[in-house]
Amino acid sequence: MPSLEDVSLRADVAAVVARLRTTLPAGALITDHNELRTYECDGLTSYRSIPALAVLASSAEQVRAVVAACAAERVPFVARGSGTGLSGGALPHADGVLLLMSQLRTVHEIAPQDQRAVLDPGVINLQVTKSAADSGYYFAPDPSSQQICSVGGNVAENSGGAHCLKYGFTTNHVLSIDLVTPEGEKVQLGTRAPDAPGYDLLGVVVGSEGTLGVATSVTVRLVRAPEEVRTLLAGFSSIDDAGAATSAIIGAGIVPAAIEMMDALAIEAAEAAVHCGYPDGAAAVLVIELDGPADEVAHEYLAVEQLCRENHAFEFRVAAEAAERALIWKGRKSAFAAVGRISPDYIVQDGVIPRTTLAQVLRSIEELAGDSGVRVANVFHAGDGNLHPLVLFDASQPGQSEHAERLSGAILDLCITNGGSITGEHGVGVDKAKYMPRMFTDDDLDTMQLVRCAFDPDYLANPGKIYPTPRLCGERPRVHVSDEPPALGDVELF
């Protein structure tokens, strides 16, 4: 246990340590530099910052005590779930406390009769489905990182997944949370039934990226497993055809559980990594999953096959058994990591466009890439227009990092000019705060800050994330927004 005399600690952080000494077991407070270093970044490794103190919480009450101590000493704090976030949301504050939620892993209740699960925030996403599977239920939000990411992180990011086209995002599946507010109070938001009286604060907190407090308990809806699931793979000779097939399927009134698209470069990477056996020579594949009552799926299947063929699918396969289905999904879910096989460095982008602009936007991305000499692999949730362009580059080549960075930004501009969003599921974090003023006016951002001021008047909860240069609470609206990256203490930018 660090002592008050620990000279390396700032005075305010030392005061936090002093306050926690009686409530937390020895060993829960981490000040060792090497140990702290393991938490210096999340899944977005280009931003790194070492926290002043990390606390390994093992109960909700401990979380509350830590936040209360931070509030009393005006020390910023950042919650960290599994650290898989891709926007730097869990990037520590150099002068603050990093709250590690990973020990809070108890599944408290699986109640199939109420279609509900009560979870600790550190519970791994996939664990929820595993716990509910025997009773015929599952947790619908399924980010590709579901084997490692935490439900607390899902709540903070409002995470999606391949199946959110039909089943919605995390926000549609959370009934209530216990929140420790940035002032150190514990409140329950929402109830076990929908439509709790009063403002829908739960709706604002979900997706607020840890800036409105720390979730210490999460109650989610469980979904009945479908009677039938069919996973299809369609190969196309052009991206336009695959895009047209997607539009045709949606336009026919079919809501597949998922429609995912990968282009030739992404397929190449996935093949190299996991040998998923996608159609040879495809310029694009669609992974389509239909689920529901068997009769309904059978009819949808016929319609989807016809629509794919009408849009020139040269190959159309249905997974005959579970292993084949798993392999099709493995190709898709491993795609991010797989591009590491074909490129030394890459940026995972996340943007949204209206589905009808898909073909045109993809063409524009291709042109931009051509101009800059950087390659782009596309993997995305085609059904809802959520693009994940993977910008491939070689940092050892002079100028390539800058080209990649610029292209990645230009893709977000394309999303905005086409009426979309700068993030569909990975969040704004520290990475995209500078793009917020391109999507929102000063007045929009100031209005969002009103919520922040209500929850966190001292600006201690994950400061520097989401919003560039937020005004101080109680201040008159600012006149100017700077394009500077947010202040984060001693952030090292790699």
Add this chain to the structure above:
Amino acid sequence: MAIHDDLAGACSHLRGAGPGDAVDGVDPQWVVSPSTTAETAEVMRICARHDLAVVTRGHGTKLSWGRPPTRVDIILETTRMNQVVEHVAGDLVVVAQAGLRITDLEEHLGRADQHLSLDQPAAGATLGGTVATATSGPRRMGTGSVRDLIIGITMVRADGVVAKAGGKVVKNVAGYDLAKLLTGSFGTLAVITQVAFRLHHRPLSSRWVHRSVTDVQAARATVARVLHSQVAPVALEVDWPLDGPGRVAVLIEGAPAGIDERAHGVAALLGGDTETADDGPPWRAVYPWTADEVALKLTTQLSSVPDLLSDARRHGVAVRGSAGTGVLYGALPGDVDAGTAGKAVTALRNACVATGGSLTVLDAPADLKAGLDLWGEVHGLALMHQVKDQFDPGHRLSPGRFVGGI
């Protein structure tokens, strides 16, 4: 006359309020009907300058819900803002002004075989009013409630500042989700002038399968079988009048070729004598109350819905609603005395709260309402006050109508 002149300068559609404009018994002075967000902003700036209290009104279908306002100077009517701004059928998204009637929107969307999947129960309701009161119907089980379908919002704040949140794409996590914050806020945070919704295709075909059930045990078994089945119901509704048998109804949708087989499957699941029809039973998506009754909203965890049915009947409350989501509506006769009403509300609220839900008195005759606790204990009330104070520090937006005197 300075106020009148300022208002008239901001918006030409200004008139003195009449008896029909009272909000739950409280008389305003003026009614102003701006046609655009910009005009609304101008009006709100003037209201801020003159410290005027504002109640926003659509078609006024739910204007008496909640507490009577502590004061009202201006009725800000949204009904001139009644345009579809953008409907891109291929994206299944619509952007529309807040004063548009849902029925008019549906007519527009119907041309593209699409709809806003809400089953709004109040006839004539506007989009803005539906959002502000968070009213959803039976289909919420399958496609979600207002908060799940709204994807973007434009608002005018108490100080006249125009702000938006969300956008017009279904998937979007940029910035705080203020659309959800304003959903169900009863006009106490800002004036909603424009909203964006995700849409659904009109079902290719649909069937309602329903049966009567004589007692709560039968209802319990029937509802549980449907809930835990794999028939993928879009709605699971119950109707539980004060006496006689209740009814359970299931809506399924899908390809015409398979729908009848599926309906047979649902009928077998329900058991007993079932009826199957393309249209729902007349009581679905209709509130159980009449104008002079006490209107209740009761929520509970799913497995406790049947218990709530019998509790309600015992306390003289007829209920109906979504057994598939645990959200029911109840009617208590308006001619009961205050003591009886208070007892029924307390007893049923305790039952709801004990099973993870809540009870809200939406509306009641004035004399009864004054004596009733409309919301019970509200979790997070302190935070709600703080949010209100940030958005409307002068407490001029529908003051006093909402939880905790907000």
